[in-house]
Amino acid sequence: VGDDAAVLQWPGDASGVVTTDLLADGTHFELAKHLPERVGRKALAVNLSDLAAMAARPRAVVVSLLLPRGEAAVLARRVLEGMLPLAREHEVAIAGGDTNVWDGRLVISVTALGQLTEKGPLLRSGARPGDALLLTGALGGSRLGHHLDFDPRIREALLLHQRYTLHAGMDISDGLCLDASRLAAASGCGIELELNCVRIAPAAHELARQMKDGRSALEHALTDGEDFELLMAAPRDEAQRILDDQPLNVPISEVGRVIDSPGLWGLYEDGRREPLEPRGFAH
Amino acid sequence: VGDDAAVLQWPGDASGVVTTDLLADGTHFELAKHLPERVGRKALAVNLSDLAAMAARPRAVVVSLLLPRGEAAVLARRVLEGMLPLAREHEVAIAGGDTNVWDGRLVISVTALGQLTEKGPLLRSGARPGDALLLTGALGGSRLGHHLDFDPRIREALLLHQRYTLHAGMDISDGLCLDASRLAAASGCGIELELNCVRIAPAAHELARQMKDGRSALEHALTDGEDFELLMAAPRDEAQRILDDQPLNVPISEVGRVIDSPGLWGLYEDGRREPLEPRGFAH
Numbered sequence: 302v303g304d305d306a307a308v309l310q311w312p313g314d315a316s317g318v319v320t321t322d323l324l325a326d327g328t329h330f331e332l333a334k335h336l337p338e339r340v341g342r343k344a345l346a347v348n349l350s351d352l353a354a355m356a357a358r359p360r361a362v363v364v365s366l367l368l369p370r371g372e373a374a375v376l377a378r379r380v381l382e383g384m385l386p387l388a389r390e391h392e393v394a395i396a397g398g399d400t401n402v403w404d405g406r407l408v409i410s411v412t413a414l415g416q417l418t419e420k421g422p423l424l425r426s427g428a429r430p431g432d433a434l435l436l437t438g439a440l441g442g443s444r445l446g447h448h449l450d451f452d453p454r455i456r457e458a459l460l461l462h463q464r465y466t467l468h469a470g471m472d473i474s475d476g477l478c479l480d481a482s483r484l485a486a487a488s489g490c491g492i493e494l495e496l497n498c499v500r501i502a503p504a505a506h507e508l509a510r511q512m513k514d515g516r517s518a519l520e521h522a523l524t525d526g527e528d529f530e531l532l533m534a535a536p537r538d539e540a541q542r543i544l545d546d547q548p549l550n551v552p553i554s555e556v557g558r559v560i561d562s563p564g565l566w567g568l569y570e571d572g573r574r575e576p577l578e579p580r581g582f583a584h
Numbered sequence: 585v586g587d588d589a590a591v592l593q594w595p596g597d598a599s600g601v602v603t604t605d606l607l608a609d610g611t612h613f614e615l616a617k618h619l620p621e622r623v624g625r626k627a628l629a630v631n632l633s634d635l636a637a638m639a640a641r642p643r644a645v646v647v648s649l650l651l652p653r654g655e656a657a658v659l660a661r662r663v664l665e666g667m668l669p670l671a672r673e674h675e676v677a678i679a680g681g682d683t684n685v686w687d688g689r690l691v692i693s694v695t696a697l698g699q700l701t702e703k704g705p706l707l708r709s710g711a712r713p714g715d716a717l718l719l720t721g722a723l724g725g726s727r728l729g730h731h732l733d734f735d736p737r738i739r740e741a742l743l744l745h746q747r748y749t750l751h752a753g754m755d756i757s758d759g760l761c762l763d764a765s766r767l768a769a770a771s772g773c774g775i776e777l778e779l780n781c782v783r784i785a786p787a788a789h790e791l792a793r794q795m796k797d798g799r800s801a802l803e804h805a806l807t808d809g810e811d812f813e814l815l816m817a818a819p820r821d822e823a824q825r826i827l828d829d830q831p832l833n834v835p836i837s838e839v840g841r842v843i844d845s846p847g848l849w850g851l852y853e854d855g856r857r858e859p860l861e862p863r864g865f866a867h
Binding site (some may be wrong): 304305306307308316317318319320321322323325327328329350351352354355357361363364365366367396397398399401402403404405406408410412413414415417422424425426471472487 | 587588589590591599600601602603604605606608610611612633634635637638640644646647648649650679680681682684685686687688689691693695696697698700705707708709754755770
């Protein structure tokens with residue numbers, strides 16, 4: 302603090318990863334409805350989730366704020382205070398930042414730096430035909446509150462990546478359909494989703510009830526986005542070992558498999574196999 | 585590209601630095617008046633200047649954009665195109681980013697990662713009483729155009745830090761008076777500025793003529809800000825060696841000295857010694 306940049310002690314010669322996510326009032330959150338502390342926590346958590354997706358250990362973040370004139374100092378303090386418990390929990394240094402006042406709405410930009418383990422990064426591009434597709438937790442209805450309060454799957458990603466052989470991984474930020482199709486495309490494969498195996502969050506049922514637009518809880522689970530769970534591809538045998546071990550505090554389910562031919566397919570309980578649109582939450 | 589974060593190959597075990605600066609339309613630039621390419625270049629350049637201030641070699645940046653709805657795609661392309669020549673010149677990778685559309689004005693957030701040399705970082709806190717104060721280039725009137733088109737002093741900072749012994753350094757972003765007082769405070773010292781030794785940019789004279797508010801070109805040079813020149817403290821003998829060598833393409837001048845007692849003082853040509861207000865451009 303006090304210099305033009307923050308010095309990072311990068312222990313050993315491990316490589317690093319960097320990610321950035323920007324959140325704006327009215328677009329990613331509603332300051333009229335959500336406490337600044339929750340918004341600050343989310344801005345940090347989405348970045349930590351991106352590090353988890355790469356199986357990188359979070360080390361430091363820098364935070365830039367654009368603050369509405371008039372309430373700037375109080376708002377800045379509250380946003381940062383919302384970040385602190387999560388930063389402490391994961392031993393992440395808030396290493397610096399930039400604060401500006403303007404006539405627009407609150408903008409929070411976070412850049413997170415992570416350190417890779419000796420196993421290197423978990424990429425989207427490593428899935429191979431025959432791999433099983435694994436998912437942590439349950440999906441859907443995040444907008445009812447989970448999108449602000451979710452726990453980034455950092456410990457979970459590190460544990461799985463270090464203890465097992467994973468071929469590919471990412472976090473679900475834009476919905477299972479869209480993100481699975483991205484993983485498939487990055488790996489030059491296709492994906493079949495076993496739709497009755499996708500765990501549906503209680504909030505997805507609640508949202509389906511509330512919305513009355515005919516979309517089922519499953520549809521919410523497949524497309525709502527902002528779940529921030531982990532989607533991973535692992536060799537068949539290794540996936541079975543993970544499913545048997547259940548080494549996390551959150552359940553791991555098998556939700557499909559990687560196939561040779563490109564595209565995204567849904568397998569229904571009655572045996573139907575239909576193409577799924579890579580549709581989801583596009584920010 | 586295509587994963588949740590960018591992987592950085594951090595060669596050797598050199599430590600790194602990270603800095604972030606956010607620029608908003610209407611606050612740091614005026615999109616109505618300035619080409620998006622120039623604005624993009626500035627957003628990158630201010631971050632590279634912060635790395636130069638620490639004597640760190642730029643390695644990678646990530647860029648987040650908030651784009652006004654309607655012109656988002658074209659604007660994003662033009663902002664990034666404005667960054668490319670500067671990024672190429674300094675061998676900086678644009679390693680990733682985040683792009684969002686909203687109903688507000690253009691916001692550009694850049695985070696830059698640099699690598700330290702074996703000499704470590706150049707800090708603000710190392711100045712000692714008796715040090716000479718050195719300045720690259722000339723100051724003032726930046727708002728007439730220089731604030732968009734300046735060259736961050738990366739090569740200059742690295743050369744000086746590696747070839748000579750510098751005690752402290754920073755870039756002048758908020759005006760010589762304010763930034764010199766920050767360097768003094770960080771070092772627990774005071775500073776005397778030889779006001780007739782401060783090089784005044786032609787733009788400072790031009791601005792003094794245009795403004796007709798009685799502020800002299802020197803006052804503009806002392807307080808305008810956004811010069812992005814280097815201010816450094818070096819031991820007396822070493823400073824003389826630098827001044828004799830003039831190893832840069834830009835002139836280096838001696839503009840004052842570090843003193844024991846705190847505060848910022850101006851020495852006038854007629855021998856007066858008066859306190860200077862640490863006043864400048866506060867973003």
